[in-house]
Amino acid sequence: MAPARDRRTGFSRRRQYSTFFGYVLAVAGAVVGAALLVASVFNPPAFSAARMGVATLTAPVASVIDTLADAAASVPAAIGSWFRVHGENTALRAEVKRSRALLTAARTIAYDNRRLRALLAVRDRTPEAVATARLVGSTASSGRRFALLNAGRFQGVRPGMPVRGPNGLVGRVLETGPIAARVLLVTDPESLVPVRRTRDGMPAIAAGRGDGRVDIRSVNATNVRFATGDMFVTSGTGGLYAPGVPVAQVESAGADSVVAIPYAAPDSLDFALVERPFMPMPPSPPARPAAP
Known part of the structure; x- marks a missing residue:
């Protein structure tokens, strides 16, 4: 219905x-x-x-x-x-x-x-500070890498003294004048710095490339593997640089020889510290007079 x-x-x-x-x-x-x-x-x-x-x-x-x-x-x-x-x-x-x-x-x-x-x-010996001065210029257009330091002989700066910044090693004094000094940077092709890896103490050499970076080369070993981010500091070998100063960090993994980026970039530094050599060579003994 x-x-x-x-x-x-x-x-x-x-x-x-x-x-x-x-x-x-x-x-x-x-x-x-x-x-x-x-x-x-x-x-x-x-x-x-x-x-x-x-x-x-x-x-x-x-x-x-x-x-x-x-x-x-x-x-x-x-x-x-x-x-x-x-x-x-x-x-x-x-x-x-x-x-x-x-x-x-x-x-x-x-x-x-x-x-x-x-x-x-x-x-243990702690390096003594000689002078704190401003880096007033650095070369970037040629294959050599130098920096000009606003301190010289009047401030106690001498050739061979290491130069470091707040972040790491800058280089060493190459030439000095009365109020200025020429610094050989760690990125210069003539620069060789003994270093060691922080995680295991493996020795190596940091050699400048001339392009703002350094080559990390193994010493007395073959087939050495480097990992990205490996940190290298000065080893103190040679007596010039004090041990433990940061030098560079590996950019990419490799074997035997890799490219690393320095911690201290001279273009970004305002001031640098000049130190005495870590272990200076003892002075030569005086020559004996000839027998009559």
């Missing part, structure tokens, strides 16, 4: 009351909207006061709803953070354990080093 087309409320009280209150609310909403429209046009201050009053009443409710929404949205992020922090905590614990073992080994080596030095009566 087909449904009846008559959809009137009939004798249902609930449906009658629902329809009546729906009409009442629709009419009331239309009246309130019209009143607000008229107030906004003819009396803006009153409309603004009413709007702020409604905002004052609804602001706490909106704040509570916003807080609840943020709390609900933060639950998945908190769960993910818990798992991530748990993994990071495990990794950090393992790293601390490895670092503790390395620290223990380093302390043992330092203790043995001090004991052996005491047994052998090895004396």
Whole structure:
């Protein structure tokens, strides 16, 4: 049987009351909207006061709803953070354990080093500073690499003295004048600096390339592997440069000979420190007079 087309409320009280209150609310909403429209046009201050009053009443409710929404949205992020922090905590614990073992080994080596030095009566020498001066210029257009130092013989600067900057070794004094000195940079092709690798102490030679970089060459070994980022410092061999001064860092991995970037760039240096040689050669004994 087909449904009846008559959809009137009939004798249902609930449906009658629902329809009546729906009409009442629709009419009331239309009246309130019209009143607000008229107030906004003819009396803006009153409309603004009413709007702020409604905002004052609804602001706490909106704040509570916003807080609840943020709390609900933060639950998945908190769960993910818990798992991530748990993994990071495990990794950090393992790293601390490895670092503790390395620290223990380093302390043992330092203790043995001090004991052996005491047994052998090895004396450590700290190089003395001679002068602090400004680097006023450096060559960049030719194959040679020199820098001009604003200090000379009057300030105690002599040929052969090492020159270093805040970040590492710059070079050595080649020539001196009364108030200026010429510095041979570590990047010059004639510069050779004995160095060692910081992670294992492997000896090497830092030779200038003439293009702002240096070649790191292995000494007395073949098939030596260099890793990217290997750090090299002066070894103290030869007695000119004090040990432990940063020289260069390997640019890319290789074997036997690799290219490295010096730590001290003369173009970016304002001041440099001139030091005495680490272990200067003792003076020659005076010649004995010839026998009559």
